[in-house]
Amino acid sequence: MISVTKRGLRSITVAAGVLALVAAAAPAQAEGNFSSYIDDWLAGNNESRRWTDKNTDAVSTSVAFRSCSTYPGSFYSVSPAVYKDVFGPDEHKGTKTNYCGTSTWGDLASGSYYFRLELINGGATGYRFSATDVTVRY
Secondary structure, X not given: OOOOOHHHHHHHHHHHHHXXXXXXXXXXXXXXXXXXXXXEEOOXXXXXXXXXXXXXXXOOOEEEEEEEEEEOOOOOOEEEEEEEOOOOOOEEEEEOOEOOOEEEOOXXXXXXXXXXXXXXXXXXXXXXXXXXXXXXXX
16 A cells, blocks of 8 residues: 655645646647758749648648759749649649748648749749758648
8 A cells, every 4th residue: 555645645746737737838749741852943843742731730831941042043032832732723822932941821721732933033034943951841
């Protein structure tokens, strides 16, 4: 038989309460993510892989680029657009201007999504975009 004093019971109760608070305050984790890279994409010609967001959390969908470059010339910006893959024309969820950082689209409804580049360096033609690290969170 285990004997617990009032003091010991109070300590256990306080510890359990602290653990409950820590668990509740933990930051929201993305339902999913993947990392990849982009090599020599033209605007409008390439699409990312598809991902399925089951919308089991409240995390915003985001696309992050690191180590960006364009050819020819210097990198200024890229404009990715997220699309929901549906029967018929895919649903455009918005285009963001990205300066080699992170763009977010908010908490999207459940479905299959992908992104493509709409503009490179503000729309100038002939540029090819590369990024050594691309991370998608959803």
